[in-house]
Amino acid sequence: MMNKRSFLDLTVFDNHSLKEMVKLSDKLSTNRFLLGDVLKQKVIALIFLKHSTRTRVSFEVAIRDLGGSVIFLGKDESQIGRGEPIKDTARVLSGYVHGIVARLYSHESLIELAKYSTIPIINALTDYNHPVQILADLLTVYQEFKTLNVKWAYVGDGNNVTRSLVEAASIIGFPISIASPQGYELESEFKEKYKDFDFITFTNDPIAAVKGSSVVYTDTWISMGQEAEKEKRILDFKNYIINKELFSYAKEDAIFLHCLPAYRGLEVSEDIMEGERSRVFKEAHNRLHSEKALLWSIYSGYLSDKILLK
Ligand code: CP
Ligand code: NVA
Numbered sequence: 001m002m003n004k005r006s007f008l009d010l011t012v013f014d015n016h017s018l019k020e021m022v023k024l025s026d027k028l029s030t031n032r033f034l035l036g037d038v039l040k041q042k043v044i045a046l047i048f049l050k051h052s053t054r055t056r057v058s059f060e061v062a063i064r065d066l067g068g069s070v071i072f073l074g075k076d077e078s079q080i081g082r083g084e085p086i087k088d089t090a091r092v093l094s095g096y097v098h099g100i101v102a103r104l105y106s107h108e109s110l111i112e113l114a115k116y117s118t119i120p121i122i123n124a125l126t127d128y129n130h131p132v133q134i135l136a137d138l139l140t141v142y143q144e145f146k147t148l149n150v151k152w153a154y155v156g157d158g159n160n161v162t163r164s165l166v167e168a169a170s171i172i173g174f175p176i177s178i179a180s181p182q183g184y185e186l187e188s189e190f191k192e193k194y195k196d197f198d199f200i201t202f203t204n205d206p207i208a209a210v211k212g213s214s215v216v217y218t219d220t221w222i223s224m225g226q227e228a229e230k231e232k233r234i235l236d237f238k239n240y241i242i243n244k245e246l247f248s249y250a251k252e253d254a255i256f257l258h259c260l261p262a263y264r265g266l267e268v269s270e271d272i273m274e275g276e277r278s279r280v281f282k283e284a285h286n287r288l289h290s291e292k293a294l295l296w297s298i299y300s301g302y303l304s305d306k307i308l309l310k
Contacts, residue, residue, distance in 0.1 A: 006114040007132075007298065008111065010168055013171060022135075022139050024293040029143070038067065039068025042068040042069075043096070044099045045093055046060065048075070049105060050225075055133075055287065063295065091116055099119050099120040100121050103125045107129065110126050128160055129160050132290070134168045135291070139289060140257060140282055144255055150214035151214055152165070152217060156180065156267055158187075163190060165178075169200050170194055176201075179203050179208065181204060206246055210249040213250045214253065216247055218258055241265075243271070254277060256272050256278045
């Protein structure tokens with residue numbers, strides 16, 4: 001039985017509670033210590049088997065701001081790197097720490113970690129999804145437009161970030177159009193789950209997706225673990241770069257978002273990345289506020305009491 005307070009995807013939130021999370025994160029952006037020390041005398045382990053700049057640092061700072069302390073375990077710093085099973089690691093660490101923020105390769109490993117742990121597990125990215133990223137993206141859009149009800153376009157690889165974006169759109173109800181090259185679309189089983197949401201659309205045409213959008217979003221064409229496919233992907237994605245021409249189809253006041261790291265000249269041009277409509281660094285900074293709100297929601301009992309046990 002999965003412990004109740006783990007955060008593996010956005011579906012732990014309903015429409016109301018996800019909007020509340022965004023509003024709370026917005027308050028934290030101007031009042032860093034608003035939530036007190038809900039993590040006092042608590043230790044959170046960060047298990048990162050892949051590289052990270054934003055997720056690792058923002059979680060470490062958020063945990064410290066909430067009064068907790070952290071233990072960072074990179075891929076060579078625990079026995080996981082030498083093949084100790086995740087389910088054993090889960091049971092061992094459950095006796096030492098009060099939670100784990102985990103960036104693993106497969107989503108199945110994360111589910112196994114949550115299944116065998118008795119402490120909250122927070123998903124810091126898997127090959128399937130990246131829900132903590134989207135919490136910060138929602139905050140960035142809310143701060144820009146004072147509403148979440150604006151149209152998004154995602155142009156690029158149908159990947160972990162894309163799945164969490166679609167999940168957010170289905171919960172909040174904002175329109176989104178996803179444009180990916182043929183062969184790089186989200187899998188049909190995933191799209192099937194959203195077939196009744198007519199405001200979520202999938203296309204191969206980037207111009208059609210961007211037309212009339214307020215948010216234009218992309219991610220790397222080569223995710224961590226796909227380095228061997230780099231040459232082929234660069235060729236297959238060449239018409240999906242967000243440049244001035246493509247961006248001109250968006251609304252006048254549209255913003256550009258990217259989860260980062262960004263590769264200029266591939267998925268985004270330098271002028272869009274550095275341009276006046278880019279909000280990518282605000283988006284990155286918002287990771288701190290939204291993750292702090294998430295940690296609070298888990299450790300204050302808000303998630304389990306108000307949502308999962310509703
Ligand atoms: N966007 C994101 O998750 O960045 P990192 O890989 O640097 O954590
Ligand atoms: N899709 C990218 C996201 C990085 C934050 C990856 O998985 O590498």
